Amino acid sequence: MLLNNRSKNLYQEVILDHNKNPRNYSQPERFSHFAKGNNPLCGDKLDLFLLLNDEKIVEEIGFIGDGCAISKASASIMTTVVKGKHIDEVRKLFDGFHNMAVGNISASEDPALRRLRVFEGVKDLPARVKCATLAWHTLDAALNNKEIISTE
Amino acid sequence: MQTTAELSTLAFTNTPGFVREYRKDFPILDRMVYEKPLVFLDNAASTQMPSQVMETITAYHSFHHANVHRGVHQLSQEASELYEGAREKIRAFIGASSEREVIFTSGTTDSINLVANSYGGYNLKQGDVILISEMEHHANIVPWYMVARRTGAIIKVIPILDDGTLDMNALHEMIRDEKVKILCVNHVSNALGTINPVAEICALCREKGIITVIDGAQAVSHDSVDVKSIGADFYAFSGHKMHGPTGIGILYGREDILKGMEPFKGGGDMILSVSFEHIEWNELPFKFEAGTPPIAQAIGLGAAADYLNSLDRVEVKKYEDSLLHYAEEKLITVPGLRIVGKAANKVSLHSFVIDGVHPHDIGSILDGEGVAVRTGQHCAEPVMKRFGIPATTRASMSFYNTFEEIDELVLALHKVTELFNVTK
Numbered sequence: 228m229l230l231n232n233r234s235k236n237l238y239q240e241v242i243l244d245h246n247k248n249p250r251n252y253s254q255p256e257r258f259s260h261f262a263k264g265n266n267p268l269c270g271d272k273l274d275l276f277l278l279l280n281d282e283k284i285v286e287e288i289g290f291i292g293d294g295c296a297i298s299k300a301s302a303s304i305m306t307t308v309v310k311g312k313h314i315d316e317v318r319k320l321f322d323g324f325h326n327m328a329v330g331n332i333s334a335s336e337d338p339a340l341r342r343l344r345v346f347e348g349v350k351d352l353p354a355r356v357k358c359a360t361l362a363w364h365t366l367d368a369a370l371n372n373k374e375i376i377s378t379e
Numbered sequence: 380m381q382t383t384a385e386l387s388t389l390a391f392t393n394t395p396g397f398v399r400e401y402r403k404d405f406p407i408l409d410r411m412v413y414e415k416p417l418v419f420l421d422n423a424a425s426t427q428m429p430s431q432v433m434e435t436i437t438a439y440h441s442f443h444h445a446n447v448h449r450g451v452h453q454l455s456q457e458a459s460e461l462y463e464g465a466r467e468k469i470r471a472f473i474g475a476s477s478e479r480e481v482i483f484t485s486g487t488t489d490s491i492n493l494v495a496n497s498y499g500g501y502n503l504k505q506g507d508v509i510l511i512s513e514m515e516h517h518a519n520i521v522p523w524y525m526v527a528r529r530t531g532a533i534i535k536v537i538p539i540l541d542d543g544t545l546d547m548n549a550l551h552e553m554i555r556d557e558k559v560k561i562l563c564v565n566h567v568s569n570a571l572g573t574i575n576p577v578a579e580i581c582a583l584c585r586e587k588g589i590i591t592v593i594d595g596a597q598a599v600s601h602d603s604v605d606v607k608s609i610g611a612d613f614y615a616f617s618g619h620k621m622h623g624p625t626g627i628g629i630l631y632g633r634e635d636i637l638k639g640m641e642p643f644k645g646g647g648d649m650i651l652s653v654s655f656e657h658i659e660w661n662e663l664p665f666k667f668e669a670g671t672p673p674i675a676q677a678i679g680l681g682a683a684a685d686y687l688n689s690l691d692r693v694e695v696k697k698y699e700d701s702l703l704h705y706a707e708e709k710l711i712t713v714p715g716l717r718i719v720g721k722a723a724n725k726v727s728l729h730s731f732v733i734d735g736v737h738p739h740d741i742g743s744i745l746d747g748e749g750v751a752v753r754t755g756q757h758c759a760e761p762v763m764k765r766f767g768i769p770a771t772t773r774a775s776m777s778f779y780n781t782f783e784e785i786d787e788l789v790l791a792l793h794k795v796t797e798l799f800n801v802t803k
């Protein structure tokens with residue numbers, strides 16, 4: 228069956244796969260930072276845990292939560308992307324991701340966004356931007372030691 | 380599931396000619412969304428307006444606009460007559476005894492806040508009980524929660540049964556408590572479609588002197604409503620859910636109760652005389668209408684009542700029932716789909732979940748196919764909790780929806796399950 232292009236752009240194989248088999252989907256044994264994300268509009272909820280080492284590098288990251296495919300896949304892909312990165316770089320990615328999701332920049336402008344560009348399609352679905360950015364906002368909150376955030 | 384024999388007892392098995400005629404009154408139904416014909420199945424959120432309503436509003440703005448109840452000049456008199464004329468239309472539409480019982484508000488939410496504050500706020504005491512059904516919209520929960528906090532009253536919840544009906548046994552039991560002063564229930568649930576036995580509930584409450592607050596937001600567009608035969612003390616509804624404009628709604632209240640109530644908001648028009656020492660409230664219903672009202676919207680609401688009266692509402696009801704059953708038969712062919720809310724008495728809406736697919740993904744994909752549905756908690760978080768689900772997808776139909784549109788919905792849902800690889 229043929230789907231509308233907008234849906235096809237967003238619900239790509241990668242996203243469907245991460246939704247079904249989310250990576251790093253557990254609470255790590257040790258963690259130094261934690262935050263809860265909540266998108267009341269959709270009922271998306273997520274707990275994010277991460278362990279920073281002395282050099283401020285993300286050594287461990289995991290999440291648990293419930294939500295739509297976009298929010299779940301975004302959290303899953305985010306964990307795979309930020310693992311092993313310095314928090315300065317993580318924060319830059321957060322900015323880049325946010326700008327891409329709201330359509331301020333194109334993913335092709337920033338090579339660092341290569342693995343995140345599957346979410347570029349949300350810019351055409353304003354109602355879903357919050358689903359895609361929830362995990363990132365939660366990560367930002369965890370790094371800033373704010374424990375509960377809401378994207379409402 | 381319906382058997383073929385049962386289905387054949389339904390009034391319609393396809394879209395009748397009169398529905399195609401009615402559709403012509405709604406220009407928006409012809410528009411395209413992403414190059415596909417719009418299939419509008421979000422009528423429980425807001426119904427569409429017929430040209431007759433829009434023309435009435437435009438005519439008011441073009442020829443009669445002025446403030447009401449205030450001027451001696453011709454325009455103000457015309458505007459006042461149109462505004463009060465709309466009130467009379469609504470009075471007749473709901474079978475109220477007098478126009479004094481028909482208060483214009485900004486919507487159901489505003490109506491319930493009025494009752495909660497002006498009735499509840501002054502009459503509830505520490506330890507009094509407010510009974511609220513588990514299937515209420517937040518609009519019939521939050522104002523009571525706020526007034527309970529202020530007065531020390533307690534909220535108790537009338538539970539829902541597995542089929543999405545109200546637990547009437549529990550209700551019988553609960554109203555025996557003499558502390559119960561107010562009972563709040565919707566006529567029709569926006570999350571489940573259940574039609575509640577409000578006449579029976581009001582009769583039971585009347586015997587015990589319990590005040591009934593009926594949220595009729597979802598009822599007025601589907602069937603004719605008569606507040607007297609329901610026996611409600613208060614009945615609230617919104618214009619935009621009965622093919623009228625937004626920003627307008629109604630609070631019906633029994634005159635003897637309204638008379639004894641304090642105003643909700645203060646300002647112009649709701650007073651007879653003002654000095655800094657003493658203020659005398661205006662007569663009913665003006666006591667509850669402070670400031671310049673939404674005049675055009677009220678007139679539009681009157682036109683919506685006229686429009687609904689012009690339909691053959693008995694046939695329309697039969698048609699909507701047929702559409703509901705057809706939709707059920709088709710929906711259950713979608714892999715993994717489960718309907719939430721299986722009451723025998725339902726208006727034409729289905730709330731459903733699909734295994735392994737979140738409603739928001741369903742909603743976005745359907746939107747791409749031109750099909751507008753509502754997804755989420757439908758402002759009824761307790762209902763979601765009761766059924767242990769985060770959210771549902773809701774397809775809510777109006778008399779202008781067709782059998783073919785249900786086919787479009789179901790086709791789009793099959794695309795969703797194919798994409799997400801839901802097999803059973």
Ligand SMILES: Cc1ncc(COP(=O)(O)O)c(C=O)c1O
Binds near residue numbers: 424596617
């Ligand atoms: C059952 C019910 N009650 C109350 C409301 C609130 O109506 P409004 O937003 O028009 O005040 C709604 C609308 O969503 C509803 O469905």
